[in-house]
Amino acid sequence: MFSRARALVAGYPELATVLVAAGVGLTIGSPLAWLDRHQAISVALAVLVGSTAVTISPAALGRSAAAWRSLILALLVGVTVLPALSWAVSLLAPAGPLRDGVATVGLAPCEIASVATTAMAGGEAALSVGVLITSTVATVILAGPILDLEALSPGPGQHGVSPSGIIASLALVVALPLAAGIGLRARVPSIARWERPAGTTALVTVAVLVALIAAEVHLSTRYLPVLAGLGSFCLGSAVIGWTLGLRSGRPARAALLLTTSMRDFAIAAGLAAAAFGTATAAPLGLYGVLVLAWGTAAAGYLRRVT
Numbered sequence: 001m002f003s004r005a006r007a008l009v010a011g012y013p014e015l016a017t018v019l020v021a022a023g024v025g026l027t028i029g030s031p032l033a034w035l036d037r038h039q040a041i042s043v044a045l046a047v048l049v050g051s052t053a054v055t056i057s058p059a060a061l062g063r064s065a066a067a068w069r070s071l072i073l074a075l076l077v078g079v080t081v082l083p084a085l086s087w088a089v090s091l092l093a094p095a096g097p098l099r100d101g102v103a104t105v106g107l108a109p110c111e112i113a114s115v116a117t118t119a120m121a122g123g124e125a126a127l128s129v130g131v132l133i134t135s136t137v138a139t140v141i142l143a144g145p146i147l148d149l150e151a152l153s154p155g156p157g158q159h160g161v162s163p164s165g166i167i168a169s170l171a172l173v174v175a176l177p178l179a180a181g182i183g184l185r186a187r188v189p190s191i192a193r194w195e196r197p198a199g200t201t202a203l204v205t206v207a208v209l210v211a212l213i214a215a216e217v218h219l220s221t222r223y224l225p226v227l228a229g230l231g232s233f234c235l236g237s238a239v240i241g242w243t244l245g246l247r248s249g250r251p252a253r254a255a256l257l258l259t260t261s262m263r264d265f266a267i268a269a270g271l272a273a274a275a276f277g278t279a280t281a282a283p284l285g286l287y288g289v290l291v292l293a294w295g296t297a298a299a300g301y302l303r304r305v306t
Helices: 002-011 013-027 029-036 040-053 058-066 068-090 097-103 114-120 125-150 163-187 189-214 223-244 250-261 265-276 278-305
Strands: none
Touching (some): 013 029, 013 189, 029 040, 029 189, 029 278, 040 163, 040 189, 058 068, 058 163, 068 097, 068 223, 068 250, 097 223, 097 265, 097 278, 114 125, 114 278, 125 250, 125 265, 163 265, 189 265, 189 278, 223 250, 223 278, 265 278
């Protein structure tokens, strides 16, 4: 048993980190829930995005631009098909915060970890970097208006969605750290030596975010349809990603599959909290475990079959 646990940590550190952090959040929920109500999710999200952006080299940006056709295709699907899919599967969940949380998954950009899983799979990591950046910018600009268009059921005391408020929140905690990190890496080449510490910071911050989100979870039978909805979204987005890459070479095909099927649970949680309150972030912890499990398993399979 212990040997299997050590193998999990060594082979899949992101997944192991998420599982441990989720257990911590479920165990000591009250203090973390207090932090959630005082903008802890937003602060951690800004640190995660900024530390990840520092690891993106100018060379990777140049290579991703060369794959502009695949990049545009992935971006268009990300802002049209995936939001519609998450809205549809959210109807499986109970009305209120749980349903609202599930619906935000499709509005998130591709998962930051998808760059790593693409590399693990032998895919085109530069294309993943391009999808990460463009989809993040698209989320900042379009998530608020799309949520307003979907007109999700407001809870007590809520009066719909404020697109301008969501845009401002995402610009502050996502767009600004992303631009600052990329700009710093481009202007100060020597910062490349800090790439490994930045990656470690990102992984630790993911753990903090998972614990904060898990603190909002109150496990009950009401989460069974939530899990069904999130599982359906994972399956549907994987099918969409596989379809996108049918006419591409194997490296691009792997990148399109993983970036499309892995959406960023941390940004989705920040979006849900900004739009509907911290309680709606609860389902995103479950999605984080699902999506990292799927991504690492898919990457391992693709690496073995090629």
